[in-house]
Amino acid sequence: MARRIVTPSSKRADDVRIDAVDLAAGTITLQSTEDSVLQGDYSFWFSGDRGHAHLGEVLRLTPTKVTRRVLRVDHGDLVRAERGRLGGYSYLGPWDLGLAFEDVLVPTDAGDAPAWLIPAAEPDGRWVIQVHGRGVQRQETLRATPVFRDAGVTSLLVSYRNDGEAPRSVDGRYALGDAEWQDVDAAIAFAVHRGAREIVLMGWSMGGAIVLQTATRSMLRERIVGIVLDSPVIDWADVARFHGGLLGLPAVVARGALEVLGRRWGGMVTGRTEPIDFRRLDFVERAAELDLPVLLMHSDDDGFVPVTGSRALAGRRPDIVTFLPFAVARHTKLWNYDREGWNQAITNWLGELAPSGRTSLPDRPGAAAAS
Numbered sequence: 001m002a003r004r005i006v007t008p009s010s011k012r013a014d015d016v017r018i019d020a021v022d023l024a025a026g027t028i029t030l031q032s033t034e035d036s037v038l039q040g041d042y043s044f045w046f047s048g049d050r051g052h053a054h055l056g057e058v059l060r061l062t063p064t065k066v067t068r069r070v071l072r073v074d075h076g077d078l079v080r081a082e083r084g085r086l087g088g089y090s091y092l093g094p095w096d097l098g099l100a101f102e103d104v105l106v107p108t109d110a111g112d113a114p115a116w117l118i119p120a121a122e123p124d125g126r127w128v129i130q131v132h133g134r135g136v137q138r139q140e141t142l143r144a145t146p147v148f149r150d151a152g153v154t155s156l157l158v159s160y161r162n163d164g165e166a167p168r169s170v171d172g173r174y175a176l177g178d179a180e181w182q183d184v185d186a187a188i189a190f191a192v193h194r195g196a197r198e199i200v201l202m203g204w205s206m207g208g209a210i211v212l213q214t215a216t217r218s219m220l221r222e223r224i225v226g227i228v229l230d231s232p233v234i235d236w237a238d239v240a241r242f243h244g245g246l247l248g249l250p251a252v253v254a255r256g257a258l259e260v261l262g263r264r265w266g267g268m269v270t271g272r273t274e275p276i277d278f279r280r281l282d283f284v285e286r287a288a289e290l291d292l293p294v295l296l297m298h299s300d301d302d303g304f305v306p307v308t309g310s311r312a313l314a315g316r317r318p319d320i321v322t323f324l325p326f327a328v329a330r331h332t333k334l335w336n337y338d339r340e341g342w343n344q345a346i347t348n349w350l351g352e353l354a355p356s357g358r359t360s361l362p363d364r365p366g367a368a369a370a371s
Contacts, residue, residue, distance in 0.1 A: 002257040006173040014083035029067045040336040046084030051076015088333040091142040108186040111167030116157040124152040125197035133205025143335045147343040151350045158187045171273040177209035184214040198225045208232020226293045231332045234309030235282045242306045287316040295349040299326035
């Protein structure tokens with residue numbers, strides 16, 4: 001289990017059966033699953049990622065099947081496909097949004113990491129750095145670009161070590177945020193060099209853990225004015241227990257896996273060259289150290305990252321955390337399920353963000369310094 005937690009996956013499994021496709025009518029009928037019956041627009045990978053389509057509204061629903069609208073097929077033979085999987089990507093690149101963008105390289109200590117730079121229509125000196133989750137790439141974060149752009153915020157969509165785009169680390173293993181934050185820190189330096197005066201960090205899933213590490217460990221943290229989190233990992237121990245339960249494993253196995261990952265000798269089992277400090281990654285316990293406004297969005301039925309950590313953080317820091325709970329939006333599909341509500345939450349939060357996020361908060365003499 002320890003090895004599984006830190007080993008990047010090379011391929012995601014198709015997990016839903018395709019029962020029928022009628023391109024003339026623009027419909028597809030899928031096996032009913034918790035993800036396939038969600039309302040909203042979704043990305044649909046099929047035939048082992050050889051094909052990709054966009055699926056829209058639910059047209060018919062039975063206990064075993066769901067028929068959805070096919071919005072378009074980007075590539076692949078959907079008619080002959082037998083299985084696929086739904087995702088929240090929606091866009092495959094900035095070109096799908098019809099926006100001007102620039103391919104850039106962010107210099108990191110592991111090498112140059114590719115990123116997309118999408119300028120605001122009327123830039124105001126504020127940038128958002130988007131950090132994707134585990135097992136996916138920067139396309140995940142494209143959904144957020146329009147709402148930030150409309151608010152005058154320039155977007156930098158980054159890659160980080162071992163995500164399949166950025167350079168590998170020496171060991172080729174995830175550090176769950178304990179090392180990846182350095183690549184986001186490099187992105188902050190890049191943004192400042194390109195004229196950014198203020199930085200908002202947004203993290204999705206594991207990207208949330210990476211963002212929280214960046215906000216508390218960056219040498220440029222005075223530039224950061226706020227944090228947005230979508231389905232974030234707040235406490236890895238909580239996530240490990242959850243996945244151990246899904247696998248039918250006793251709780252002691254999850255605890256043991258984290259113990260292995262936290263010890264230097266554990267590298268003989270996991271391939272990690274350095275131990276991971278899970279206490280440093282636990283932002284339920286470290287909640288008092290946060291001193292920035294946070295917009296936190298998470299669904300109760302997440303199914304991958306339990307909402308318990310987000311609820312605990314929101315409960316401990318109601319002074320800085322704006323918490324928007326969802327009921328049935330699953331993992332990182334909140335925008336897809338309720339695009340209007342999700343966009344409005346970000347718009348409202350940005351509107352309330354002071355020119356400097358730190359100056360809008362009361363002084364807290366007991367707040368700890370960065371790690």
